[in-house]
Amino acid sequence: MAETPGVVRITDVAALAGVSPSTVSKALNDTGSLRPATRARVREAAERLGFVPDAQARSLSARRSFTVGLLSTDSAGRFSLPVVLGAENALVGGQISALLATARHDPVREQHHVRSLVARRVDGIIVTGRTTDPRRPIQVPMPVVYAYSPSQDPQDASVVPDDTAGMAAVGRHLLSLGRTRVAYVGGRADQAASTLRHAALAATLAERGVTLVGEPLFGEWSERWGRLAVDLVLGDHSPGEPLPVDAIAFASDQLARGGCDRLRDRGVRVPQDVAVTGYDDWDVMALASRPPLTTVDPQLDRLGQRAAELLLAAIDGRPAHGTELSPPRLVVRGSTAGDT
Amino acid sequence: MAETPGVVRITDVAALAGVSPSTVSKALNDTGSLRPATRARVREAAERLGFVPDAQARSLSARRSFTVGLLSTDSAGRFSLPVVLGAENALVGGQISALLATARHDPVREQHHVRSLVARRVDGIIVTGRTTDPRRPIQVPMPVVYAYSPSQDPQDASVVPDDTAGMAAVGRHLLSLGRTRVAYVGGRADQAASTLRHAALAATLAERGVTLVGEPLFGEWSERWGRLAVDLVLGDHSPGEPLPVDAIAFASDQLARGGCDRLRDRGVRVPQDVAVTGYDDWDVMALASRPPLTTVDPQLDRLGQRAAELLLAAIDGRPAHGTELSPPRLVVRGSTAGDT
DNA sequence: GGAAACAAGGAATCCGTTTTCCGTACCGTA
DNA sequence: TACGGTACGGAAAACGGATTCCTTGTTTCC
Structure with a gap:
């Protein structure tokens, strides 16, 4: 209803309420001692005029x-x-x-x-x-x-x-599904997000006596690298043969999506043959992936x-x-x- | 080198330069009349102390x-x-x-x-x-x-x-490639981005006497809809048969990426059989798509x-x-x- | 009826930069 | 040497509106 006019000052409110500026200040800031009726009257006047105290002037007094x-x-x-x-x-x-x-x-x-x-x-x-x-x-x-x-x-x-906690949750989740032949695919090798997540996954699996399949694979943060990494993991595997892994944990949703695409290309079923996990819960990747990605939302x-x-x-x-x-x-x- | 200490005021600069605050102000703002030597001395003092004028006080004077x-x-x-x-x-x-x-x-x-x-x-x-x-x-x-x-x-x-100009460029590009059987796939039907782009494409093709294949398809802004739309465009086409279109213009990169995926699934070659265009130049979609998308960067x-x-x-x-x-x-x- | 508590207003305060004057020193000319 | 003009730099007043003492009424309770 009431729109913000040019600029409303505390004196305008004071005039409308029939009090002094200092009274308005006390009324609106719940300081000093005022009659409830006065307080209400001032409040209403301020409301009616759409009064918002000037931030500059306020910070002058408050020293903030x-x-x-x-x-x-x-x-x-x-x-x-x-x-x-x-x-x-x-x-x-x-x-x-x-x-x-x-x-x-x-x-x-x-x-x-x-x-x-x-x-x-x-x-x-x-x-x-x-x-x-x-x-x-x-x-x-x-x-x-x-x-x-x-x-x-x-x-x-x-x-x-807390990447360690996030990747540990992934590890426990995979173990709870009975997956024990897990490979890890990271992004850039020089970044904490790659190495920390690898360490967390390895440690979590180790608690149950499970070790990662092969060395961790590091590359770049792209779908392309996710696809390549899958080729590296599968090697020259052809349909029908036993797979070297039953799960691949990727360090990002982008990697995981690329990975899913390549697995499908090569006739490997996700998640029946190989479970796949991502990281970041980036909707356009995690939800658009086929199938949608199990992942970690860093919130x-x-x-x-x-x-x-x-x-x-x-x-x-x-x-x-x-x-x-x-x-x-x-x-x-x-x-x-x-x-x- | 010089780090910002607690807070440097204009008086500090004045003291170091051996002048008054007003002179400092004039020197730093290139106002008033001062000897070049004085100006330089003040400038150096300000530099040395890492002086930055208080924005609040400045706005007090400037009324901005x-x-x-x-x-x-x-x-x-x-x-x-x-x-x-x-x-x-x-x-x-x-x-x-x-x-x-x-x-x-x-x-x-x-x-x-x-x-x-x-x-x-x-x-x-x-x-x-x-x-x-x-x-x-x-x-x-x-x-x-x-x-x-x-x-x-x-x-x-x-x-x-300027979506009209963007989609017109797409239309001219497709025509220049000799594509004349073009379908259009939009996002939500109630949004200007869908309808405006359709109108622009239709108008551009019409200039050369070309009409769009079929009705424009509207749905949602997702890869999923991109895939579905391709099925609608192709109908029950099977490999080897002649295709109903030689190009599909999508209203977003997300749609186009989904479209590319489905075309590949169905054995249609992009761009040899069907050219595909997107919109937005959203790198994670446009570059990750196979093949990478021709698209419009709205800048x-x-x-x-x-x-x-x-x-x-x-x-x-x-x-x-x-x-x-x-x-x-x-x-x-x-x-x-x-x-x- | 007096003291204490309460209500409300007046005026100073907050801040550092900018800007408007005004004084001084210096120069050239008479 | 005296004078006028100018270049330079300083002192002090704005700038701005909310806040907060402090003071002055005014009520209320014993």
């Missing part, structure tokens, strides 16, 4: 900007985007606005953004990146929380996805939310230290379950 | 916040994200910061965000959405530019992708950039009116070209 920076090293890509959104979502609840700053892997741009955020006197900064590999910390005079990409300084507050929005919580606590004088693990969630679908 | 809001109706998804990033990128050049506000299709959240942006006295707002269908305008006392989703009010400034980052330019001009007192079309770009790949 009620703003945090979201610094994305990445161009807010597939991984940092959910984190950023989760964080923004959590901040809105705390009446805090989010300044977006994307650096696109350029240190100069990043430095520029950092300066800009400092100039804006943000109350804190959330730093996100493209990979789970540790990154160089930033130097600023306000609290910082690192999300997804942890800081190299273990004293800094970081939140990272990056929750991770971003958690980072925001830690940042708000730090701004509030209760800083956290060290790296926190954000829990993933196993999602079972047709590539292991049999039913669609 | 040097901030714009990026309001995304969508949760900054696949389409609005590139727009947002393009806009943010362009704003950085203009020394302007971007406040991120995502509404996730919730009118209440959107209203909340709009109020918050008004309270922050942003200099302007860029509104983006999930589809190219017109949306209800927002009521705020500052300039607004609509990007991707235009405003329902034709007087508002909007920038939308959404440029669209966002353009929206930012229009907004900056409007803030500067030169408002634009009406809907501007942002040009797409045809990307030719293996699904029509023959070579990979």
